[in-house]
Amino acid sequence: MPAEPRFFERLRRAAASRRSLLCVGLDPDPVRLRGGASGALAHCSEVVQATQEHVCCYKPNAAFWEQYGADGLKALGELRRRIPEDIPVLYDAKRGDIDHTMRAYASAIFEALEMDAVTAQPYLGGDSLRELTQHRARGVYVVCRTSNAGAADLQEQDTGGEPLYLRVARLAQSLNEFENVGLVVGATAPAEIARVRQTTALPFLIPGIGAQDGELEASVRAAWNGDDASCLISSSRAVLYADDPGGAARRLKDQINAVLTEL
Numbered sequence: 001m002p003a004e005p006r007f008f009e010r011l012r013r014a015a016a017s018r019r020s021l022l023c024v025g026l027d028p029d030p031v032r033l034r035g036g037a038s039g040a041l042a043h044c045s046e047v048v049q050a051t052q053e054h055v056c057c058y059k060p061n062a063a064f065w066e067q068y069g070a071d072g073l074k075a076l077g078e079l080r081r082r083i084p085e086d087i088p089v090l091y092d093a094k095r096g097d098i099d100h101t102m103r104a105y106a107s108a109i110f111e112a113l114e115m116d117a118v119t120a121q122p123y124l125g126g127d128s129l130r131e132l133t134q135h136r137a138r139g140v141y142v143v144c145r146t147s148n149a150g151a152a153d154l155q156e157q158d159t160g161g162e163p164l165y166l167r168v169a170r171l172a173q174s175l176n177e178f179e180n181v182g183l184v185v186g187a188t189a190p191a192e193i194a195r196v197r198q199t200t201a202l203p204f205l206i207p208g209i210g211a212q213d214g215e216l217e218a219s220v221r222a223a224w225n226g227d228d229a230s231c232l233i234s235s236s237r238a239v240l241y242a243d244d245p246g247g248a249a250r251r252l253k254d255q256i257n258a259v260l261t262e263l
Contacts, residue, residue: 147186187214210238
């Protein structure tokens with residue numbers, strides 16, 4: 001029986017076939033959407049239908065589905081089944097705990113929810129993250145340098161001559177035995193993206209494009225290294241709540257590709 005394709009292999013295929021590095025976040029907000037979990041499912045399903053030709057990955061954020069309780073997780077499972085099989089799904093859960101608990105998280109995310117990849121927090125160290133990375137066919141994006149205003153509170157702290165976020169990048173690199181580890185680096189900090197890229201060739205997930213005013217062009221230039229998985233650009237609200245989600249996704253894809261043609 002052939003081995004299951006690994007996450008980054010699938011991501012590269014989806015990126016190449018659609019000529020897209022765009023990831024769309026599926027984060028339903030009950031303030032903006034009516035109908036509870038069923039309304040969230042209906043809206044996100046429409047967005048998937050409208051954007052799938054322009055997208056190489058979808059990224060549901062755990063919190064936005066958990067807020068609906070059991071109905072939200074049931075709706076998330078149904079949404080997962082509605083996403084085309086050739087587009088991988090990244091669960092933005094940012095899990096991080098002791099190894100025993102991480103084994104349960106891995107089972108929940110990769111088996112019960114059937115997600116292809118997950119975001120994870122590095123604060124508990126390598127033994128925690130290995131409980132995820134040992135699932136060889138699944139991807140693990142380690143939170144490295146985030147896009148929020150408070151990122152510098154800890155991530156910029158000096159750790160023996162380099163900021164903590166670069167120490168995280170080196171830790172993630174050391175855990176990449178099965179070539180299934182990436183890093184989360186925010187689009188609001190392109191200079192830091194460039195520093196991380198100088199440190200490692202790991203694939204990047206780059207959130208913050210759109211509502212968080214991330215710098216698309218500078219981020220792509222800093223992250224791209226010729227690998228179709230190296231620069232996954234994520235946008236959520238700017239596509240999810242656009243009057244024309246398909247058009248918004250197409251424009252973002254075209255903007256990314258316009259930068260790539262100059263590299």
